[in-house]
Amino acid sequence: MKSIYLFFTAFLALASCAFAFDPSPLQDFCVAINDTKTGVFVNGKFCKNPKLATPNDFFFSVKEGNTSNPLGSKVTPVTVNDILGLNTLGISLARIDFASRGLNPPHTHPRATEILIVLEGTLYVGFVTSNPENRLITKVLNKGDVFVFPIGLIHFQLNVGYGNAVAIAGLSSQNPGVITIANAVFGSNPKISSEVLTKAFQVDNNIVDNLQKQFWVDNN
Ligand SMILES: *[C@@H]1O[C@H](CO)[C@@H](O)[C@H](O)[C@H]1NC(C)=O
Numbered sequence: 001m002k003s004i005y006l007f008f009t010a011f012l013a014l015a016s017c018a019f020a021f022d023p024s025p026l027q028d029f030c031v032a033i034n035d036t037k038t039g040v041f042v043n044g045k046f047c048k049n050p051k052l053a054t055p056n057d058f059f060f061s062v063k064e065g066n067t068s069n070p071l072g073s074k075v076t077p078v079t080v081n082d083i084l085g086l087n088t089l090g091i092s093l094a095r096i097d098f099a100s101r102g103l104n105p106p107h108t109h110p111r112a113t114e115i116l117i118v119l120e121g122t123l124y125v126g127f128v129t130s131n132p133e134n135r136l137i138t139k140v141l142n143k144g145d146v147f148v149f150p151i152g153l154i155h156f157q158l159n160v161g162y163g164n165a166v167a168i169a170g171l172s173s174q175n176p177g178v179i180t181i182a183n184a185v186f187g188s189n190p191k192i193s194s195e196v197l198t199k200a201f202q203v204d205n206n207i208v209d210n211l212q213k214q215f216w217v218d219n220n
Pocket residue numbers: 034
């Protein structure tokens with residue numbers, strides 16, 4: 001009897017090690033503070049009394065995105081910031097509109113895997129695996145085709161069809177986040193020092209200056 005008790009105690013101790021984990025962050029960072037009165041609530045948002053929930057807490061209407069910008073694409077995210085009822089549920093979506101040859105430029109979602117379906121048009125899509133392989137995995141998608149972009153990996157979508165294109169992306173976080181590579185590297189505020197960027201990209205100052213002077217469109 002005693003040995004069974006010991007066995008279960010050991011099993012529970014092991015199980016709690018195996019299954020205990022920190023919750024994934026739902027924002028970029030959360031610096032700790034000493035005084036709770038000066039802080040904000042994380043991880044996620046405060047919850048409404050469920051008895052007071054209304055249909056509109058679970059509803060949002062997505063309009064066609066305006067693609068009149070230098071990228072020729074517009075992402076309309078529908079996250080917990082748009083549908084408060086998504087809080088704690090771990091999913092969101094985005095509608096992506098593309099003008100002819102429109103591009104959703106290389107970017108990553110730090111907190112979500114993406115699954116994308118093409119509703120209209122033809123997209124050339126791809127993602128790059130991590131170092132050291134950095135393998136590019138691409139596919140041309142037509143209406144009805146679905147593609148997956150694994151969490152954290154840099155990916156893009158280019159409209160290679162003749163007309164407009166529309167896609168819907170499902171994302172495995174209520175707040176997936178977006179880091180557009182060019183905007184983050186060349187459009188950061190304040191600027192990254194040119195010594196960092198000239199060495200990193202193996203180019204001279206002029207090129208870095210030029211890139212830092214561009215207006216980096218945010219299509220989100
Ligand atoms: C937190 O509070 C303690 C006690 O007041 C103090 O010694 C410590 O420096 C504080 N830590 C930070 C990071 O502010």
